[in-house]
Amino acid sequence: MTNTALREPDITDAVITEAIRWVEQNGPLDDAQAMRTAIASRKTDAHAQITERALQLGERIGLQHELSRARQWAPWVLTALVALIVMAGLGLAGNVVGGGERHINVIVALVSLLGLHALTLLLWLAGLLFPPGTFGTASLGWIWLSLTARVAGGKRGQAPVLLRSITGLLTRARLLPWAFGLVSHGIWSLSFAVVLASMLFALAFRSYTLNWETTILDPAFFVRAVQLLGWAPAQIGFPVPDAATVLASTPAAAGQRTWALWLTGCITVYGLLPRLALVLLSAAVWKRRRKALQPDWHEPYYRKLLARFASLAPAAIVDADPGRTRTGAPAGLPxxxxxxxxxxxxxxxxxxxxxxxxxxxxxxxxxxxxxxxxxxxxxxxxxxxxxxxxxxxxxxxxxxxxxxxxxxxxxxxxxxxxxxxxxxxxxxxxxxxxxxxxxxxxxxxxxxxxxxxxxxxxxxxxxxxxx
Incomplete structure (x- = not known):
């Protein structure tokens, strides 16, 4: 979920309304003035009156203030998280091309650069199939949201309530994996872009020897693996080493160039491009479903509030309009x-x-x-x-x-x-x-x-x- 999303009035109101529901699970708040304000707000929709009541109570206990602090801290926490992931990516790239002997085992390099990415991507995909929240903590988006709530709210703030409210709304709207994925895939995309840029710079201006090594595997296995992995990059123009290049103990300069471009193509196709595509997909799903970020008005808590508002006879607001219904004066106190x-x-x-x-x-x-x-x-x-x-x-x-x-x-x-x-x-x-x-x-x-x-x-x- 983006920081901009929490600045949208409808989403902010929904977060505060749901947060008040969680707060009142520990006991009802004194809401006499909030109820009166909601009734006097001229809002005819009962759901809007419940939201107005929640906004009044939230202002009193500091929910809006803490949510505002979270919005201010969110970009800084995200920047720090991005910097950390990028530094980790640079570290991996340095391990691949920064060795003193300038010798690169292409298979080990590929696994080290794509292994964690593949694992987290599989966990995210599993989150689409399994119950919401099962794999939520494996997402960089969840880490960002949790860190933001902790930094903004401190130890005694309302951060846990707001965090529970946000995740509950996302789950109900079937947006939890997509919202967290929007952040997570964006960070991974940036990380892969930095890794590729640093690798290409090193490969362009230094001489490296690229090959593979094994003790127990059949060389034919590597020939098939290289051909199989290179098929998708080849569709967008990356070369694939032939069997002779793969089996050669020390390929010629042209073979080394083919190895380097094959490694770059695999990182691009299996790392960067899937993350970029998922960023766009997550953004599209968010845009389509974000209007569903509303409380579940069928909850017993909200049904009780609806009954309370229905029992209070609203004041008739008329200006002697033609054809209006004439309402008598309310009886005074006994x-x-x-x-x-x-x-x-x-x-x-x-x-x-x-x-x-x-x-x-x-x-x-x-x-x-x-x-x-x-x-x-x-x-x-x-x-x-x-x-x-x-x-x-x-x-x-x-x-x-x-x-x-x-x-x-x-x-x-x-x-x-x-x-x-x-x-x-x-x-x-x-x-x-x-x-x-x-x-x-x-x-x-x-x-x-x-x-x-x-x-x-x-x-x-x-x-x-x-x-």
Whole structure:
């Protein structure tokens, strides 16, 4: 999986959502505010609400911060891993062409340069056939991801949770071997390119003797092996030593050149080209399947969250649209749950309007506040209302303004946390403006909320208020 992939919003959200699921396996988190934020986010899709809840909780416990650190460290860890593999490749190439006697056993050289590559490639191919994760730890991609998580998260971070989330999503999308393979094959391709470049440079400017040696094998075996291994490179122009060249104890200069090109062709065809092809294939599979990197919404954990969101009646958001369904005002808290007290709230008032109002009796209000209508300010106020459970809330709105969906939604949320909500139309207003508010309350199904442009009338207890 590339570092760029984790910067895609959909994939990042899926990782955080799945990580919260693993975190809550050890016990549910306090999600009252996160649930309220998710419901107020105007997202109608329940899955999007679950994701929003997870993002809020993830921000609180530091998941996004740690994922950001992992994105920053990933290129550096990958660079170090590439450098290590390239140095190992150079070491192998040096062992092949760096001997003091300048004598190369072509069979030993071929096995040393392609042996580990062939083994890891077979393990990767087996990972496509066997259950996901069976051979995952044999991949350079898995090593890179694990090292990145360890370096970014330290010993006490959320790295294990994020790592489990990422691998779980990859497994469900059937992308685990392809994502790790994209990294692994890329590193191997670079390593083979460096090995070939160093070998060709040495073979071009130094004289080497290339042959084979054996104690127990029949020379005919080497003739057949060289012909067989050389068939594929020959298809793209590399020469193949004939039987006379293979059996010669010290081939002539032309024979040495054929041996050198045969060795180079075998490394290219059996080492570099398969890795390059698999890089392209892995990238194509990733591009095709990455949209499947989503949580399994059928998990019991997510089904419980879906039921919780379904049980919470969402606020109706309307602007007196033609043909809309009229929704009544939600019932306030029962009298047994209320506490004596009055909240006076200035909601989206003009900056030049004085606050607090001088007409409020000094001992009448238990709490006075002015909010600008932003989401954080609303959440903070609703938290206070939920804790205080006041008998009456007096909401002061600018009479000259026009009520909108945000005002209606906020009124419904306030009504759910108090016994009674009243509306004071503050500021200069004429009869037309006041009637506009009254008509809007009636059309929105909120006619039970009394409204008046006079503070003294709005504060009268247990009276039906008219303008």
């Amino acid at each position: 009298a047994s749950d209320l506490r004596d007290g009055l909240f006076v709230i200035g909601f989206e008032l003009p900056p030049d309007m004085p606050w607090p109002p001088a007409t409020i009796p000094p001992d009448a209000a238990t709490h006075m506040e002015r909010i600008d209508g932003s989401a954080p300010a609303r959440r903070t106020l609703l938290d206070r209302l939920a804790h205080a459970r006041p008998r009456t809330v007096l909401l002061a709105c600018n009479a000259a303004s026009s009520p909108d969906r945000g005002t209606e939604r906020f009124l419904r949320e306030v009504l759910a946390h108090c016994g009674e909500c009243r509306l004071w139309l503050a500021g200069p207003a004429d009869a037309t403006a006041t009637q506009r508010w009254l008509d809007w309350l009636r059309d929105s199904g909120l006619e039970s909320i009394s409204a008046s442009e006079r503070m003294d009338i709005a504060l009268r207890p247990n009276e039906a208020i008219a303008p």
